Amino acid sequence: MSEKKEKQVPNNVIPLASARCASDGCKAKPTRAGFCEEHFEWFKAGLITKEGQRALDFDKKYQHFASSKRKSA
Numbered sequence: 001m002s003e004k005k006e007k008q009v010p011n012n013v014i015p016l017a018s019a020r021c022a023s024d025g026c027k028a029k030p031t032r033a034g035f036c037e038e039h040f041e042w043f044k045a046g047l048i049t050k051e052g053q054r055a056l057d058f059d060k061k062y063q064h065f066a067s068s069k070r071k072s073a
């Protein structure tokens, strides 16, 4: 009996181990979900999408994010 071992490679899988943070222009090493620590916070706050693109109301959200961060520090 012989079995064929076929490797099935799905072709639209996003590589998890990318060398850089997904945020545009950031060169830090990704630590979580493809982002560096800082940009993961941004992602959580809704500042950037998981592709690393800025939200439409980025400026507004960033101000809110920055001020809430200052308070908790």
Ligand SMILES: [Zn+2]
Binding pocket: 021, 022, 023, 026, 027, 028, 035, 036, 037, 038, 039
């Ligand atoms: Zn980053």
